[in-house]
Amino acid sequence: MRQKLRKITIIGAGPAGASAAFFLAKAGIPVQILDKAVFPRDKICGDGVSSRAFYTLFRMGIRGIEEFDRGQRIDDVILFDWFGQKRKLEAARNMFGNGFSTIPRETLDARVLEKARDAGAVLREGISIREIRRNSQGFTLVHSEGEEDCEILIGADGIHSRVRHLIFGSHFRETEKSFAMRAYIRNVRLNHPQSYYFIYLREIFPGYGWIFPLPGGRANIGFGIPSDKLKKEKRNPFDLWDLFLKHPILREELTGGVWETEPKGHHIPMKTDKRFLYKEGAFLCGDAAGLVDPITGDGIDFALESGQLVAEDILEFLHSSAKNQLGEYYKKRCESRIRKRMEDQNSMKKILFHTFLFDRFFRMAKDQPKNTILSRLLLGIADWKEWLRFFFV
Incomplete structure (x- = not known):
């Protein structure tokens, strides 16, 4: 030694x-x-x-x-795309049986x-x-x-x-970061209390919004957007927050909820x-x-x-x-x-996250085999072969 x-x-x-x-x-x-x-x-x-x-x-x-003591097991993913479609997708587990969680x-x-x-x-x-x-x-x-x-x-x-x-x-640098906002809410009765909600809006794409449930009727609500997109389009994050909360899914799922915190923002290295x-x-x-x-x-x-x-x-x-x-x-x-x-x-x-491709992406994901791949794509565990299989097979 x-x-x-x-x-x-x-x-x-x-x-x-x-x-x-x-x-x-x-x-x-x-x-x-x-x-x-x-x-x-x-x-x-x-x-x-x-x-x-x-x-x-x-x-x-x-x-x-x-x-x-305050963790929530996640069993699946609920995807809401910008066409108004909703899909329930499986969330993968690791070799020890651990799945995703909040x-x-x-x-x-x-x-x-x-x-x-x-x-x-x-x-x-x-x-x-x-x-x-x-x-x-x-x-x-x-x-x-x-x-x-x-x-x-x-x-x-x-x-x-x-x-x-x-x-x-x-x-x-600005091009190497994303910006995210989040707030906590309580007294909500989510329709899917053990699911990740992924919400896609054109205004924040290639970012996304989320509802991540927590025990006791609580949830983490937020969205992420590339920092350079925010700067280039001169968007105010709080205006985007207001836009996000007006989404029909959030209005439905968060009815009766009480905000525990104000929305707070932070940068994420990318x-x-x-x-x-x-x-x-x-x-x-x-x-x-x-x-x-x-x-x-x-x-x-x-x-x-x-x-x-x-x-x-x-x-x-x-x-x-x-x-x-x-x-x-x-x-x-x-x-x-x-x-x-x-x-x-x-x-x-860089290659696939473009609005016109995701228009096709969302329209294609209607059958179960593609839904399985879609779930892996959203959770960040898919590889190139799965992406190509989703689009071209």
């Missing part, structure tokens, strides 16, 4: 940071997480959790949706973070990063409580990552670059690395998975007798397991 590292610091205690911390701490490696928030905290998100996410959650000892980020993040702390990770809350400087041993962090050093730095601090900006010299995964002792994972599905906007599964891969890279470096370089394993595995999938999704989006 190589000499132990002096200190590993993770910036950001969301799913990516907590995942990395869990797998390091579980292996007996001292690690700390710094976050500007105090947990539990709300996080603007659609709250959809894919079946893929449960592969990593399972390894953390979280075996199913029943372990979240879990408020306040609940999900607190549970994953609890696992990391139980494994031995140290959480320091309410700490804002102001500056990061390189030194002869690694990094000096300047934050709201002073200064400290670390040898390895993991940036899991989201789309506005300080690590990405200060160490990698990068930020996400592009990754292999240059921004590792650089001389610093890692990026989750949203900070842009690891988000460009079609669905879902990043929780990639966040959990990339955090685990970062931890495995460090453990490989520490324990291997071979001359492995720090960062090599992560870049290689992230490329094959996450970035390749993202690039495929991005290519499919």
